[in-house]
Amino acid sequence: MPKGSDLLVAALENEGVERIFGVPGEENLDVVESLRTSKIKLILTRHEQAAAFMAATHGRLTGEPGVCISTLGPGALNLATGAAYAHLGAMPMIMLTGQKAIMTAKQARFQIVDVIGSMRPLTKMARQIISPASIPAIVRDAFRTAMEERPGPVHLELPEDVAGEETDEVPLVPRHPVELPVAPPAALDRAADMICKAERPLIMLGAASSRPKLVEPLSSFVRRTRIPFFNTQMGKGSVTGGSNLYVGTAALSSGDYVHRAVDHADLIIAIGHDTVEKPPFLMGPKGPKVIHVACTPANVEQVYFPHAEVIGDVGAGLALLADRIEGKLRPDPAFIGLRSEILERIRQRADEDRFPVTPQRIVHDVRRVMPEDGIVCLDNGMYKIWFARNYRTHVANTLLLDNALATMGAGLPSAMMAAMLYPRRRVLAVCGDGGFMMNSQEMETAVRLGLNLVVLILEDSAYGMIRWKQAVDKFPDWGLTFGNPDFVRYAQSYGATGHRVKRTADLVPTLEAAFKDTGVHLVTVPIDYAENTRVLVEELQGRVPEIA
Ligand SMILES: Cc1ncc(C[n+]2csc(CCOP(=O)(O)OP(=O)(O)O)c2C)c(N)n1
Numbered sequence: 001m002p003k004g005s006d007l008l009v010a011a012l013e014n015e016g017v018e019r020i021f022g023v024p025g026e027e028n029l030d031v032v033e034s035l036r037t038s039k040i041k042l043i044l045t046r047h048e049q050a051a052a053f054m055a056a057t058h059g060r061l062t063g064e065p066g067v068c069i070s071t072l073g074p075g076a077l078n079l080a081t082g083a084a085y086a087h088l089g090a091m092p093m094i095m096l097t098g099q100k101a102i103m104t105a106k107q108a109r110f111q112i113v114d115v116i117g118s119m120r121p122l123t124k125m126a127r128q129i130i131s132p133a134s135i136p137a138i139v140r141d142a143f144r145t146a147m148e149e150r151p152g153p154v155h156l157e158l159p160e161d162v163a164g165e166e167t168d169e170v171p172l173v174p175r176h177p178v179e180l181p182v183a184p185p186a187a188l189d190r191a192a193d194m195i196c197k198a199e200r201p202l203i204m205l206g207a208a209s210s211r212p213k214l215v216e217p218l219s220s221f222v223r224r225t226r227i228p229f230f231n232t233q234m235g236k237g238s239v240t241g242g243s244n245l246y247v248g249t250a251a252l253s254s255g256d257y258v259h260r261a262v263d264h265a266d267l268i269i270a271i272g273h274d275t276v277e278k279p280p281f282l283m284g285p286k287g288p289k290v291i292h293v294a295c296t297p298a299n300v301e302q303v304y305f306p307h308a309e310v311i312g313d314v315g316a317g318l319a320l321l322a323d324r325i326e327g328k329l330r331p332d333p334a335f336i337g338l339r340s341e342i343l344e345r346i347r348q349r350a351d352e353d354r355f356p357v358t359p360q361r362i363v364h365d366v367r368r369v370m371p372e373d374g375i376v377c378l379d380n381g382m383y384k385i386w387f388a389r390n391y392r393t394h395v396a397n398t399l400l401l402d403n404a405l406a407t408m409g410a411g412l413p414s415a416m417m418a419a420m421l422y423p424r425r426r427v428l429a430v431c432g433d434g435g436f437m438m439n440s441q442e443m444e445t446a447v448r449l450g451l452n453l454v455v456l457i458l459e460d461s462a463y464g465m466i467r468w469k470q471a472v473d474k475f476p477d478w479g480l481t482f483g484n485p486d487f488v489r490y491a492q493s494y495g496a497t498g499h500r501v502k503r504t505a506d507l508v509p510t511l512e513a514a515f516k517d518t519g520v521h522l523v524t525v526p527i528d529y530a531e532n533t534r535v536l537v538e539e540l541q542g543r544v545p546e547i548a
């Protein structure tokens with residue numbers, strides 16, 4: 001007779017799960033035993049948070065939920081930041097946590113916290129499993145909920161007595177394809193009318209436009225309508241950035257060069273905008289009209305209140321919209337001039353050879369060593385703004401950054417997941433010396449898994465972004481610097497290879513050599529953040545951007 005944990009693992013196999021990331025506790029031992037004889041690999045991490053970041057990134061890159069596992073109380077709470085990361089970032093993920101037996105209480109309240117209660121606000125659904133017979137249906141429901149628009153994390157708690165309880169065979173619930181409804185003709189006609197009447201329409205690609213299945217329909221919409229486009233940070237790469245219609249990335253909310261194009265527009269077609277992102281532009285009473293195109297209705301915010309909405313399957317909706325407007329638009333010639341001005345500004349100082357290295361040069365050099373399909377995974381720090389503004393993407397989901405929870409610590413785990421999913425592509429984690437140290441223990445996991453991965457650390461011995469904001473706000477420079485380990489020896493102690501860049505000209509050859517070799521490489525380079533103030537404050541007319 002199968003026990004609860006056997007049914008759980010069979011249900012996960014039924015969903016196509018290949019790996020589970022995490023740190024089991026004694027309450028998970030039945031599940032561990034059921035995994036032992038299954039096709040699913042158990043991948044131990046050195047902290048549950050990293051397991052959750054990896055599982056979430058699986059969901060982000062494939063559309064299929066990644067799965068992570070932890071014990072009760074302390075382990076489950078360590079998943080919380082990863083839950084929030086997936087929840088805000090709309091990444092499908094399943095979190096499985098153990099719990100003490102529910103029919104007896106032999107250890108009184110030892111280690112018991114209300115994990116379901118803690119997870120509820122951080123997930124789409126949080127449920128305790130109370131009988132083995134319910135497992136197949138609950139698991140199917142969990143995956144469906146996690147994957148459905150808007151995707152996100154689901155938490156299931158499996159108490160140890162339910163996991164160990166024998167039961168009759170219970171049939172699994174088969175998967176079937178689900179299509180979303182398409183926007184009704186009235187909504188499409190209204191939007192088409194607004195676009196045809198506009199003189200200077202501009203497309204904005206937001207976070208949800210990066211969903212893996214949208215690559216083709218989005219590119220086709222832009223090709224057919226020839227409307228210039230810009231993207232939010234998390235919408236980067238969803239349409240080829242090499243096209244002559246790309247006018248830039250909105251890494252700040254206003255005042256950046258790309259906002260000249262936004263200010264010039266009289267209509268913005270916001271495709272897949274999710275207001276979890278730091279606002280890519282600020283709507284006001286006088287600005288351009290906005291059409292929201294997405295699977296789910298817009299959230300109304302102080303800075304985002306669209307005038308029309310096209311709700312439903314985005315790919316199908318865009319094809320119908322293109323049918324209505326193709327060939328009827330007159331491209332506005334001013335965008336072409338604006339585009340070259342914006343891109344020229346962004347390119348400035350990319351060749352600067354001063355040492356420590358400037359952020360612009362780092363972005364430029366990273367682009368040189370990354371093939372078009374190479375994946376750059378950012379942690380969270382000052383350099384994120386530079387990569388978002390300056391790094392050109394040509395393939396969808398090749399610059400993974402978090403402009404939603406904007407948590408530190410996800411750079412290395414997200415890169416590890418990308419390296420596992422795409423072993424033949426170059427994968428680079430870019431981390432600050434602060435963010436890297438928040439999950440640096442996963443270097444051991446990366447080495448153990450035999451991943452090919454390069455980690456670039458930008459060293460300023462500080463929580464640079466906060467230090468910069470402190471200076472912008474005219475506070476004295478105080479309290480935000482720290483010392484670092486010797487990163488080369490630190491890498492070596494994990495069995496990885498460490499490199500220190502001592503001259504700006506060495507950055508490209510060092511990264512190139514690291515990629516040509518196999519295994520895990522860590523490259524550390526000192527960064528000069530004087531450019532933050534020069535460009536992001538002084539050059540952008542004294543306007544101070546909001547930061548995370
Ligand atoms: C988990 C977490 N803690 C704190 C912050 C606030 N924060 C944002 S950026 C930053 C500094 C990042 O430092 P580092 O990783 O060294 O990057 P740098 O800005 O120095 O390049 C901090 C503390 C955050 N976003 N996430």
Ligand SMILES: [Mg+2]
Pocket residue numbers: 381432433434458459460461462463464
């Ligand atoms: Mg730093």
